[in-house]
Amino acid sequence: MIGLLVVEIAHRSSLERGSIPLLRVSNTQEALALLEQESVDLVVIDAPSLDETDIALIKEFEQSKRPSKIVIVSKDSDQVDRRLPPKIGIFGPKLCRLHEHDLFESLKTGTNRQIRESLERLFSEIRELDLDQTTTQVVTGGVLFLTYQILAELGYCPQKVYGPDFHPLERIVAAEGADELEEFFVALLERVGRVISDQCGNTNQTKIETICRYMQENYVSEISLSAIAKRYRMSPSYLSALFAKSMGQTFTDYLTECRISKAKEILKHTDKRIYEVAMEVGYRDPYYFSNRFKQITGSSPSEYRERVAR
Numbered sequence: 001m002i003g004l005l006v007v008e009i010a011h012r013s014s015l016e017r018g019s020i021p022l023l024r025v026s027n028t029q030e031a032l033a034l035l036e037q038e039s040v041d042l043v044v045i046d047a048p049s050l051d052e053t054d055i056a057l058i059k060e061f062e063q064s065k066r067p068s069k070i071v072i073v074s075k076d077s078d079q080v081d082r083r084l085p086p087k088i089g090i091f092g093p094k095l096c097r098l099h100e101h102d103l104f105e106s107l108k109t110g111t112n113r114q115i116r117e118s119l120e121r122l123f124s125e126i127r128e129l130d131l132d133q134t135t136t137q138v139v140t141g142g143v144l145f146l147t148y149q150i151l152a153e154l155g156y157c158p159q160k161v162y163g164p165d166f167h168p169l170e171r172i173v174a175a176e177g178a179d180e181l182e183e184f185f186v187a188l189l190e191r192v193g194r195v196i197s198d199q200c201g202n203t204n205q206t207k208i209e210t211i212c213r214y215m216q217e218n219y220v221s222e223i224s225l226s227a228i229a230k231r232y233r234m235s236p237s238y239l240s241a242l243f244a245k246s247m248g249q250t251f252t253d254y255l256t257e258c259r260i261s262k263a264k265e266i267l268k269h270t271d272k273r274i275y276e277v278a279m280e281v282g283y284r285d286p287y288y289f290s291n292r293f294k295q296i297t298g299s300s301p302s303e304y305r306e307r308v309a310r
Contacts, residue, residue, distance in 0.1 A: 011271055107150050108238050112193045119189060123182045137172050140181050144168050146246040163193050219258045220282045223252050260296045267305045274301050
């Protein structure tokens, strides 16, 4: 069993407590103090950047009897003295961007084939980095935690998906190499994909239809992707991908279409001025409205009014 200490420097991690003892602190000073009280085998330092104080304290970690392994996750990891012993594993930008890997978008909206292809790309990248076993476990642990985060975001409990006796962190720790870990994740993620595909299809379509009706009725309001995502309890990135998949166009394009369609009606049936029409369909800037109108219709609002009045 590994005692894991996660040092999150100005960064919110997705790690959650599992079957492996997990400790969390917000800076290297707290971590150093905690090491004097707790038994820790592995320290993961998760920081967008590392200043001189952080680097000095990392060297203090190295000089202590524990932990037996330190892994640094930072875009600025090259700042760390490369002459430090192999006790310190330095893992830079690719791990920092792990949450941006297309694997996780594939999990939300893709097919099992897309999930498998994304997973193969991820493990190919991991092999290219030639990591030691402990660091590989840290990376794949991150994949697991991000997967669980997606399940929670979509309203699923991992225990219900996999069963109460499923202990994935222990499987990761017991794995002897990247090939065994990849086989484990193939089975794990295909199951996630099936659950999401089987249970989310109709629900998601209904939700998108509800959002479209809301936009059609409230296009004059200040509508944004983030605000709608919050209203319907999903992440902006998930809503964006789901909307595009369901509607065949982006959220912004659909909103623009709603507004321009209503503007056409007003221009055709009233004598309202262009700036008044713009305000009525949700545009505060009449010049921006006129530009968008022409991009969509090929005519300016005035030209359109003259044409339909004939």
